[in-house]
Amino acid sequence: xxxxxxxxxxxxxxxxxxxxxxxxxxxxxxxxxxxxxxxxxxxxxxxxxxxxxxxxxxxxxxxxxxxxxxxxxxxxxxxxxxxxxxxxxxxxxxxxxxxxxxxxxxxxxxxxxxxxxxxxxxxxxxxxxxxxxxxxxxxxxxxxxxxxxxxxxxxxxxxxxxxxxxxxxxxxxxxxxxxxxxxxxxxxxxxxxxxxxxxxxxxxxxxxxxxxxxxxxxxxxxxxxxxxxxxxxxxxxxxxxxxxxxxxxxxxxxxxxxxxxxxxxxxxxxxxxxxxxxx
Amino acid sequence: xxxxxxxxxxxxxxxxxxxxxxxxxxxxxxxxxxxxxxxxxxxxxxxxxxxxxxxxxxxxxxxxxxxxxxxxxxxxxxxxxxxxxxxxxxxxxxxxxxxxxxxxxxxxxxxxxxxxxxxxxxxxxxxxxxxxxxxxxxxxxxxxxxxxxxxxxxxxxxxxxxxxxxxxxxxxxxxxxxxxxxxxxxxxxxxxxxxxxxxxxxxxxxxxxxxxxxxxxxxxxxxxxxxxxxxxxxxxx
Numbered sequence: 001x002x003x004x005x006x007x008x009x010x011x012x013x014x015x016x017x018x019x020x021x022x023x024x025x026x027x028x029x030x031x032x033x034x035x036x037x038x039x040x041x042x043x044x045x046x047x048x049x050x051x052x053x054x055x056x057x058x059x060x061x062x063x064x065x066x067x068x069x070x071x072x073x074x075x076x077x078x079x080x081x082x083x084x085x086x087x088x089x090x091x092x093x094x095x096x097x098x099x100x101x102x103x104x105x106x107x108x109x110x111x112x113x114x115x116x117x118x119x120x121x122x123x124x125x126x127x128x129x130x131x132x133x134x135x136x137x138x139x140x141x142x143x144x145x146x147x148x149x150x151x152x153x154x155x156x157x158x159x160x161x162x163x164x165x166x167x168x169x170x171x172x173x174x175x176x177x178x179x180x181x182x183x184x185x186x187x188x189x190x191x192x193x194x195x196x197x198x199x200x201x202x203x204x205x206x207x208x209x210x211x212x213x214x215x216x217x218x219x220x221x222x223x224x225x226x227x228x229x230x231x232x233x234x235x236x237x238x239x240x241x242x243x244x245x246x247x248x249x250x251x252x253x254x255x256x257x258x259x260x261x262x263x264x265x266x267x268x269x270x271x272x273x274x275x276x277x278x279x
Numbered sequence: 280x281x282x283x284x285x286x287x288x289x290x291x292x293x294x295x296x297x298x299x300x301x302x303x304x305x306x307x308x309x310x311x312x313x314x315x316x317x318x319x320x321x322x323x324x325x326x327x328x329x330x331x332x333x334x335x336x337x338x339x340x341x342x343x344x345x346x347x348x349x350x351x352x353x354x355x356x357x358x359x360x361x362x363x364x365x366x367x368x369x370x371x372x373x374x375x376x377x378x379x380x381x382x383x384x385x386x387x388x389x390x391x392x393x394x395x396x397x398x399x400x401x402x403x404x405x406x407x408x409x410x411x412x413x414x415x416x417x418x419x420x421x422x423x424x425x426x427x428x429x430x431x432x433x434x435x436x437x438x439x440x441x442x443x444x445x446x447x448x449x450x451x452x453x454x455x456x457x458x459x460x461x462x463x464x465x466x467x468x469x470x471x472x473x474x475x476x477x478x479x480x481x482x483x484x485x486x487x488x489x490x491x492x493x494x495x496x497x498x499x500x501x502x503x504x505x506x507x508x509x510x511x512x513x514x515x516x
Contacts, residue, residue, distance in 0.1 A: 036363060160385065164373045167363055168354065174329035175429040176348035176377040222409030223366035 007247050015141045016254075020239045022148035023197045024209060024258070028235030029155050030190055031214035032228050033166050041092065042080060043210040045099035046194045047203030049076045052106035059113040070195050077191035081183055147196055151189055158182060163224055205255045212262035213238070219266075219273035234269075238262045281306050282345040282433060282465060283328075288337035290323040296335060297323050303484050303493045305433075307343055310459045310466045312480035314473050319487045321469045322355075325437050328467070345433065348377050351426030353419070353436040367413070367421050368406045371397055374428030393428055400424040400454070416447035423454070433465040434458065440472065452479055477505070 007013050027043070034042055053072040062068060080095060155162065164172040165182045173179040197206050217230035242258030249257070281304040289299035298320030305311050315321050326332040327339065330347050341347065351374075374396075375389040385393075397403045400420045405413065410421060419439060426434055436455065440448040456479050458464045470476055476483055476496075483499045485491040492502055499505040 160373065160376055163365075163369065164376050167365060167370065167373060170329070170331055170354055171352050171425070171429075172373075172376070173331055174347075174350060174352045174435075175374070218364050222364050222412070223407075224364060224369050227364045 004244065004248075011138075013247070015138070017240065017243055019141055019144045020243050020254070020258070021236050022144055023193070024213075024235040024239035025232055026148050026151045026193045027197055027206070027209045028213040028231045029151065029228065030186070030193055031210040031212075031235075032217070032224075032231055033162055033186060034190065035211055035214045035218075036166050037081075038092070039081070039095075040211045041095050041099070041207060042077070042190060043194055043207040044203075045080065045095040045102075046073055046077055046191060047198055047206045048099045048103040048106070049073055050195055050198055051203045052102035052109075055106035055109040059109055066195070070191070073195050074188055074191040077187040077194075078184060081187040081190070144196055147192060151193060154185065154189060158185065162186065167224075202255050205259050208259040208262060209235070212259070212266055216262070216266045216269040219269040220276065234262075234265055238265055282341065282343045283467075284338075284340045284342060286338045286340075288324075288327065288339065289335040290320050290327055290332075291335050292323065292332075298486050299335075301337070301484075301486060303482075305465060305467060305482075307432075307465055308459070308463050310456070310479060310481040311468070311484060312476035312482070313467065313469045313484045313486065314471060314476050315486040315491075316471065321471075321486060322437065324486065325435060325469055328435060349430045349432040351430040351432075351434045353422050353426050353434065353439055355437050355441060362411055365410050366407050367397070367402060367410060368393065370410055370421055371424045371428060374425035377429055389428075393424075396424045396427045399427070414447075415443050416451065419443070419451060420454070427458075431462065431464060433467065436466065436468040438469055438471070440470070440475075448475075455479070473504075 008017075034040065050069050050073045053069040057068045060068070076098065080098070161172075161177060161182045164177055165179045165186075169179050169183075194206055197209060213231035213235035214227070216234050217227045221227045221230050238261040239258050242261045243254055245261065246252040246254045246257040283305040285304070286302050287299075288301040289296055290301070291297045297318070301320075301324065303311070313321055313324060323332065327334050329350065329352055371393045372385055372389065375385060375392060378389060394403070397406060400423055402417065402420050402424060405417060405421070410418065413421065423434075423439075434455075439455065440451050443451060452475055455466060455468070459466045466480075468476075468480070477500065480496050482494065483496055483505075484493045485499070485504065491504065492499055
């Protein structure tokens with residue numbers, strides 16, 4: 001316990017906790033909508049696209065890679081969520097295609113053009129999240145904080161619309177709710193969260209951050225509001241525990257630790273759901 | 280003045296025409312049943328009436344003070360809904376969304392409206408239940424309540440009894456007929472159940488690539504198709 005308090009006294013650790021918990025909160029809010037819209041894999045797909053964009057930024061030697069990564073990811077998210085159910089290539093197939101394609105191309109570009117001495121190290125940390133969460137600057141924390149507040153406020157203000165569009169897009173459109181606009185909003189927020197979350201858990205594990213809390217909450221709760229609240233609580237607690245665990249357990253990567261906690265929570269909630277539901 | 284006038288509509292997708300030369304009109308208080316075989320363009324017609332799709336050609340006009348927003352819609356069940364964690368109350372309330380206002384929450388009047396509508400549909404006792412755990416008939420009542428929160432003018436029902444057992448089907452038809460009779464709500468129903476259409480509807484539109492018939496129900500019974508069904512229905516009862 002004393003050791004933990006000692007850890008917490010470092011500003012780096014505090015930053016990591018704040019950023020980690022905020023990102024987890026944002027991704028869990030979105031997660032419920034994305035899972036219900038059958039876009040569980042969008043986190044995976046978009047983060048691979050972001051990885052591809054990152055590779056381009058690396059080659060172009062941009063000091064601020066967000067300038068390239070963010071626009072590309074946002075545009076991809078809009079295209080993906082917009083096509084929806086009427087597309088020629090179904091949502092899951094186009095996602096899978098994009099995800100693998102971007103990953104391969106990104107890796108190709110890095111290997112062919114980048115002059116880095118440690119390519120595999122760079123790639124590994126982009127994919128699985130680095131220990132860089134412990135080396136965040138206060139500027140990073142500010143960016144992340146502002147984004148989180150933005151996401152949470154947007155979510156609260158448009159909560160009713162997000163529910164309507166998720167539950168029944170056609171009905172919403174038919175009765176005069178501008179469903180396309182809200183789909184666009186969801187897409188942009190998703191892209192924002194994913195790009196920022198890449199710093200925390202790496203691009204491979206973002207999906208977990210998006211889907212696990214939502215799925216766990218849906219095991220136990222049966223209405224939308226409760227599911228959202230519960231998944232937000234699960235996600236923040238899991239992120240906190242994961243970061244603490246990775247500090248205690250020597251060398252445990254932060255991203256994997258958070259996902260591990262999420263898996264345990266999911267198992268527990270499945271069990272509770274089964275006992276309560278009797279199914 | 281008619282609430283809805285369609286002239287020479289041609290429907291289809293990807294440049295392929297599914298149905299054409301569809302002309303009909305709906306007056307306030309009508310009960311129009313759109314019948315036809317699978318693939319005859321019924322669903323496409325519904326999407327067009329809801330402005331989810333543009334017609335290939337032809338015109339569709341609203342009149343009598345009706346606007347697009349005033350068409351309540353009872354959809355066929357979609358895949359998403361079947362495992363959606365939402366309480367009955369949340370779903371019914373979501374029908375109030377088109378009443379506008381930039382509040383992030385529902386107003387007192389809207390909650391009251393939702394409560395009244397649920398009572399009317401006989402689902403008050405289910406208010407806090409999870410939608411996906413209800414029976415098919417109960418789910419349809421919930422969606423009907425949501426549509427009624429959105430409008431009191433026109434209801435567009437897409438195969439409202441699909442998958443329901445005979446007893447619940449009859450209850451559903453009676454409920455819809457009562458809304459039409461007592462509340463003066465215009466009903467536009469898509470169905471492949473011609474027997475029920477003849478029994479409840481005031482007008483019938485029979486589509487099959489080209490419209491086979493549009494007019495009052497009693498005239499439909501004089502057409503060859505209508506006659507055949509009337510005789511079949513007579514034998515059943």
